[in-house]
Amino acid sequence: MTSTRRLSVGVGLLSIAVGGLLLALPALGSGLVPRAVATLLTVGVGTVAVVIAGRRLFESDEPAVRLPSPESRPRYRTPGSSFAGLLDDVSTVGRRAVDETDDWDGDGEFAPRERVSAALHDLAVAVLARTEGRDAGRAADRLANGRWTDDEDAAAFFAEGLRPPLPRRASLPWVRPELPVARRARHVVAELADRAGTDAPDPTEGGGLAATDDAETGAYWPTADLPRERSTGRTRRVTVAVLLTSAVGVVAGLPGTVLTAAFGVSLAGAARVWRPSTDLAVSRSVSTRTPAPGETVEVTVTVRNVGDSTVPDLRLLDGVPAGLGVDSGTARFATALRPGKAASTSYTVEAVPGTHRFEPPVAVVGDVAGARETVQAVESVDGPATLDCGFERRGRESEAPRPQVTLASGSRTAGVSGAGVEFDALREYRPGDPPGRIDWNHRAKTGDLATVEFEEPRRPRVVVVLDARRAAYVAETPRGVPAPRHGAAAAFAVADVLLESGVPTGLATVGATDCWLPPKTGSAHRDAVRDRLAGDRAVPWTAPSDETVVADAAADLAARLSADAQVVLVTPLCDDGGVSLARRLDAAGHSVSVVSPDCTDPSTVGGAYGHLTRRERLATLRRRGVPVRDWDPTTPISEVAHVER
Known part of the structure; x- marks a missing residue:
C-alpha cells in the first residue's frame, strides 16, 4: 500500500x-x-x-498469471494480413502532403497510402511482365496510362494518384466513409488475381484478416513462472465494505449494522489464516496413443485431493498440446474436493501429423473467502505423456537428386578420385601404387612413372533444410496448422525417400532452435530425423520471439555443408527471406531445390495479395534455375517427395 x-x-x-x-x-x-x-x-x-x-478495489498489486487457451492452437499470421492492415489504416491523413517529408508518419515510415501504392505497383509490374511477356518498363507505362485493365477503379489507382476527391460526407466528424484509395486498391488486387489465373476475391468486401497480423510468440505453457500465490483483491473490497457499513451504522445510530460489519472482519481474518490444501494428483487417459491423422481422440482427466483438508475452490486446466485443438467437451473445469475425493472431465481432439506432448495441468486453488489463490503446475501425472500421430512413409520410389552445381560453368555429379572406370587425373607415382594403374605410355614419352586416377562414383550427400523462422509462421487461418509444421511433414517425406534409396541425408532447421543432423544413412538415422521433425522442440508450434538474420543463417549452414552437399529447402516463401536463403545457398555452390507448402487463402483481398506475392517469389526462383515444388498441404504428402527440375 x-x-x-x-x-x-x-x-x-x-x-x-x-x-x-x-x-x-x-x-x-x-x-x-x-x-x-x-x-x-x-x-x-x-x-x-x-x-x-x-x-483500486478491482485491481491486484501482484502481476497476473497468464493462462493459455488450450481450446485452440496458438494464433498465427495469415499471408497478406499486413497488407489488409494497411488498407484498414488508410485514412485522410497525408492527403494534403505538399513535399516528400509530409508523406512520412510519426514513426519515420511512409503513411499507409504510400506503402499500399508502392506494394501494389511492384506487384502489378511483376504480374503484367510475366503474364503479358513485357519488360518491367513497358508494364510500368501501362499502369501509368491506365490502359492495362477495363476496371475503372483499378486503372484509376495508378493513373489518378493517391489523393482523389473525397465524398462530401467524409467531412462530417462522425462519419468515416470508404475512401477511394482503399476501394481502388482492392480492385487492383482482384484484377491482378484474375490476370494471374487464380480465383479473384470480391473487391467490394473489406481487406480482411487485418486482426491476425501479429502471431503469438514465446512459450505456449506458463509453467516456468509457477507456482505462484496471488491475491484476488477481494479482501480489500471486504475491508472497505466493513468500514462503510460501520460508518452508516454510526450515522444512523444502528448498533446492529455496526455488529453486522464484524462478520466481514471475521471473514477477512479467516482468509489470512486458513490455507486450503494444494496436494493434488492428476491422471490422464486417452482412447488411443497412436492415432492416425484426422482421427478423433477422447481424453479423460481426473484430479484427486490427496491432502488432509478440503479444497473449497479448484479450477483445473489440462495441458492440451499446442498442436491439438479441442473439438468437443472442455479441457477445464471447476469443483470443490473433500480429502480423498476425485472429479473428472473429458474432451476430444483431432489428431494431426506429429508427436504431441501433453503439458502439465495447471491448478488454481482458492481459499474459502476467495481472497487468495495458488496457481501451480501438477507434475505428477499418470498416463500417456504424448500422442504419436507419426509421419506418412513414402515407400521405395525415388528420383535422382538434382545434379550438383559448381561455381564454374557446367555441372557435375558428386564423386571422388580413386579406383573407378572413368579417367579423372594423372599424378606422380607413389611407392605402393598398383602396377595396373601405372601409365606406361607416359613412362615411354617422359621417362617418369605416373599413376592414373579414376573418378570413383559416390552418391551425393543431401541436407534437408526446414525454414522455421518467425516470418515463416503463417497459416491459412489464424488457428490453422502453421507452415513450418506442414514443412516438417514434407521434409520427412523427402528425407525418407532419399534414405530409402541409400542417399546420405542430413537435416537442418533455420529459426530459433539449432537443429543439425549430418548426412548419414540407415534406419537409426531415419528414426532420428523423424523424431526431430515430428516433435515440437526443433519445430515448435509457437513462433520464435526473435527474428532470424538470413545472411547469418545461410553462412552458418554453408560452414556446415560439405562441398558436394545438395540442399532441399522447405519454405513457405511467405516473405523475401525464403528467396534470399535459397539464393545464398545456391550462390555458395550447393545445388538447391525448394519444396514450398502453400498456406495462402486467396478468397479475401488480403489473402489474394499474399497469394500473388508468393507466386512471384516462386517465379523468381524458377527464373534463376532453382527447381520449386509448389505443394498444397491438402493433397497427399507423397507428392512432395519428387522435386521438379
Missing part, C-alpha cells in the same frame, strides 16, 4: 472514530457546531477518505 493510500485510510478511520464519539458523547460538540452537522461532516470525510483509499 502506498503512503497516499495509508494516509487516506488513517484519515478515514480517525474521522469515523470522531463521529462515533460525537454521537456517544454529545457534550463534546456543544458550543462548537450543531451535533448533527458535526457528525455528518466528520463521518462524511471518513467515508470519502476510505473510498479514495479503495479506488
